[in-house]
Amino acid sequence: MDFEESQTKINxxxxxxxxxxxxxxxxFIAQKAMQENKKNIQMLFKTLAKNEMAHAxxxxxxxxxxxxxxxxxxxxxxxxxxxxAEITQMIxxxxxxxxxENTTIYPTFAKIAEDEGFKDISxxxxxxxxxxxxxxxxxxxxxxxxKSGELYSSSTPYxxxxxxxxxxxxxxxxxxxxxLCEKSKDYIELDMIKSPRK
Ligand SMILES: [Fe+2]
Ligand SMILES: [Fe+2]
Numbered sequence: 001m002d003f004e005e006s007q008t009k010i011n012x013x014x015x016x017x018x019x020x021x022x023x024x025x026x027x028f029i030a031q032k033a034m035q036e037n038k039k040n041i042q043m044l045f046k047t048l049a050k051n052e053m054a055h056a057x058x059x060x061x062x063x064x065x066x067x068x069x070x071x072x073x074x075x076x077x078x079x080x081x082x083x084x085a086e087i088t089q090m091i092x093x094x095x096x097x098x099x100x101e102n103t104t105i106y107p108t109f110a111k112i113a114e115d116e117g118f119k120d121i122s123x124x125x126x127x128x129x130x131x132x133x134x135x136x137x138x139x140x141x142x143x144x145x146x147k148s149g150e151l152y153s154s155s156t157p158y159x160x161x162x163x164x165x166x167x168x169x170x171x172x173x174x175x176x177x178x179x180l181c182e183k184s185k186d187y188i189e190l191d192m193i194k195s196p197r198k
Pocket of ligand 1: 022
């Protein structure tokens with residue numbers, strides 16, 4: 001199928017727009033977290049924003065790679081999230097968006113790309129969907145822990161790590177103040193995905 005006539009070209013443009021907006025929304029959350037001195041949430045969302053911008057770049061490059069002539073403009077019609085709220089609710093919205101990307105939107109785009117004969121594009125949609133699933137799981141767990149007030153507690157000993165100085169301590173409940181650099185617990189790394197807490 002000719003790329004210019006394909007649905008995949010439109011889907012790449014939609015995905016590009018979605019990733020750019022996702023990256024922007026995550027930077028807004030990072031700014032909000034910075035204003036509230038939630039250093040670890042700020043850092044987490046900076047990293048997520050960077051990931052989304054990298055996804056945008058992948059889609060951008062795929063359009064350029066497959067187009068036969070330089071692309072000037074692509075018309076798209078789609079809905080994008082504009083929800084605004086305090087940080088915890090924003091995390092919920094973000095986790096919902098990640099979920100719909102990795103369970104519905106990108107698998108659908110991957111299938112269409114495959115059907116239209118663009119195997120390389122289909123693979124990228126699938127790979128990005130896996131990252132969005134990681135994002136979803138991380139944000140979902142973060143939201144649940146913020147809601148239940150258990151962000152800094154664990155039923156089994158957990159390696160709490162200060163992101164400022166690297167001090168790590170195996171405890172059920174995290175230290176309130178880092179015993180090494182004396183930063184607050186707002187500096188404790190949020191990496192639930194790598195070592196899930198029970
Ligand atoms: Fe993304
Ligand atoms: Fe994501």
